[in-house]
Amino acid sequence: MNPSTAKTWDEFMEGVWRQNPTFVMILGMCPTLAVTVSVVNALSMGVSTALVLIASCGLVSMMRNVTPKEVRIAVYIVIIATFVTVVDYAIQAISLALYDALGAFIQLIVVNCIILGRAEAHAAKNPPLPAMINAAGMGLGFTIGLLSLGVVREILGAGTLFGVSLFGANFQPWVIMVLPPGGFFVLGAWLLFFSWLERRKLRRRQGSHAEATQNA
Amino acid sequence: MHESAFQIFVNALLANNFVLAMFLGLCPFLGVSGKLDTAFPMGVATTFVMLVASLCAYGLNLLLSAFHLEFLRLISYIVIIASSVQLVEMVLKRYSPTLFRALGIYLPLITTNCAVLGVALFQTAREYDFIQSVTFSVGGGAGFTLALVLMASVRERLQLSNVPDLAQGTALSLMLAGILSLSFMGFAGLGG
Numbered sequence: 001m002n003p004s005t006a007k008t009w010d011e012f013m014e015g016v017w018r019q020n021p022t023f024v025m026i027l028g029m030c031p032t033l034a035v036t037v038s039v040v041n042a043l044s045m046g047v048s049t050a051l052v053l054i055a056s057c058g059l060v061s062m063m064r065n066v067t068p069k070e071v072r073i074a075v076y077i078v079i080i081a082t083f084v085t086v087v088d089y090a091i092q093a094i095s096l097a098l099y100d101a102l103g104a105f106i107q108l109i110v111v112n113c114i115i116l117g118r119a120e121a122h123a124a125k126n127p128p129l130p131a132m133i134n135a136a137g138m139g140l141g142f143t144i145g146l147l148s149l150g151v152v153r154e155i156l157g158a159g160t161l162f163g164v165s166l167f168g169a170n171f172q173p174w175v176i177m178v179l180p181p182g183g184f185f186v187l188g189a190w191l192l193f194f195s196w197l198e199r200r201k202l203r204r205r206q207g208s209h210a211e212a213t214q215n216a
Numbered sequence: 217m218h219e220s221a222f223q224i225f226v227n228a229l230l231a232n233n234f235v236l237a238m239f240l241g242l243c244p245f246l247g248v249s250g251k252l253d254t255a256f257p258m259g260v261a262t263t264f265v266m267l268v269a270s271l272c273a274y275g276l277n278l279l280l281s282a283f284h285l286e287f288l289r290l291i292s293y294i295v296i297i298a299s300s301v302q303l304v305e306m307v308l309k310r311y312s313p314t315l316f317r318a319l320g321i322y323l324p325l326i327t328t329n330c331a332v333l334g335v336a337l338f339q340t341a342r343e344y345d346f347i348q349s350v351t352f353s354v355g356g357g358a359g360f361t362l363a364l365v366l367m368a369s370v371r372e373r374l375q376l377s378n379v380p381d382l383a384q385g386t387a388l389s390l391m392l393a394g395i396l397s398l399s400f401m402g403f404a405g406l407g408g
Contacts, residue, residue, distance in 0.1 A: 027243075029242035030240055030243070034238070077298065084290060085287060104337045107337055110290060110294055110333065111328045111329065111330045176398075179401065180236060180237050180239065180397045181397040183239065188394060191385075191390065195387065
C-alpha cells in the first residue's frame with residue numbers, strides 16, 4: 001500500500017472504529033435508541049444518515065473558502081436541512097411503510113450532532129474528496145452502531161431477524177427490549193462490553209510488559 | 217380524533233415523556249444532568265425555546281400551506297429555532313447575566329436539541345390547532361425538565377456510592393435512564 005492510499009484508508013477507518021460515533025463519541029443518541037426496534041429500521045436509518053452526511057460534508061467542503069466565518073453554522077444547517085429534505089421525500093417515494101415506521105426521525109436527522117460535528121471539525125478544513133471519505137467512514141460506523149443495537153433488540157424483543165422467525169412458535173418474546181427502556185439497557189450493555197474489552201487489552205499489555213522486565 | 221388540551225399536556229409530560237419514552241433531547245439529558253443546579257435552569261430555558269418555536273412554527277405552517285411550499289417546512293423550522301435561541305440568549309444576557317454564564321455553551325446548543333425540532337414537527341404532523349400546540353410544547357418542555365431534574369438528583373446521590381470501575385460514565389447513566397424509563401412506563405394510558 002502506498003502512503004497516500006494508507007492515509008485515505010486511515011481517514012476512512014477513523015469513523016468506523018477509532019472514533020466510532022455511537023460507541024466512542026456517544027453522538028446522535030436520539031435516532032440510535034428510537035429507531036433500533038428492528039434491523040430493517042436500523043439499517044435504513046443508518047444508510048439515510050450516511051447519505052446526508054456524505055453529501056453535506058462534500059458541499060460544506062466545496063464552499064469552505066466562500067463561507068464567512070461568522071455565519072458558518074447557519075450555512076451548515078441550511079445545507080444539511082436541504083439534503084435531509086431530499087432524503088425524506090426519497091424514502092416517502094420508495095417505501096411508505098418504512099416512512100411511517102421511521103416517523104419524524106428522518107426529518108430529525110437535521111439535528112443529529114454527528115453531521116454538524118463532522119462539518120465543523122473535518123469538512124470545513126479539508127478538500128472535498130478526503131472530507132467525503134471521512135464522512136463515509138463515519139456513516140458506516142454509525143450504521144454499524146445502529147445495527148448492533150437493532151440486531152440484539154429484534155432477536156430478544158421479537159424473536160426475529162429481518163422479520164424471519166428464529167426460535168419457532170414456542171418462543172416467548174422479551175417485550176421490554178423493543179420498548180423504550182430496552183434501548184437504554186442494550187446500549188448500556190454494549191458500552192459495558194466495550195469498556196471491558198478495552199480494560200482486558202490494557203491488562204494484557206501491562207502483563208506482557210511485566211514479564212519482559214522479569215526475563216531481563 | 218380530537219384530544220383535549222389537558223390530555224395533550226399529561227401525555228407530553230408523563231405518558232409520552234419526550235426524553236424517556238420518545239428519545240428526544242438525549243444529548244443534553246446525558247450531558248447536563250450531572251448537577252441539579254444547572255439541570256433545572258437548562259430545562260426551563262429549553263421549555264421557553266420550545267414554546268417560542270412552537271408558536272412561530274404554527275404561524276409559519278399556516279403561511280407555507282397557504283402558498284403550497286410544504287417542502288420548505290424543515291428548512292424554515294430550523295431557521296426559526298436558531299433565531300429563537302438567539303432571542304433567548306439576548307434576553308438572558310440582558311436580564312440575568314449570572315444564569316447566562318452558568319449555562320455557557322449549552323445555551324446555543326439548544327438549537328440542535330431534537331426535542332425542540334420534535335415539538336414543531338409533531339404538532340404539524342398531528343395537525344394541532346393553536347391551543348393544542350401551546351399546551352403540547354409546554355407539556356413537552358415540562359416533561360423534559362422533569363426528566364433532567366430526576367436524572368440529576370439520582371446522579372448526585374450516586375457520586376457518594378461505590379460503583380464498579382467498569383460501569384463508570386455513560387454506561388451507568390444509560391442504565392439509570394433505562395430504569396427511569398421503565399418506571400415512566402407505569403404512566404402509560406394516563407392521558408387516555
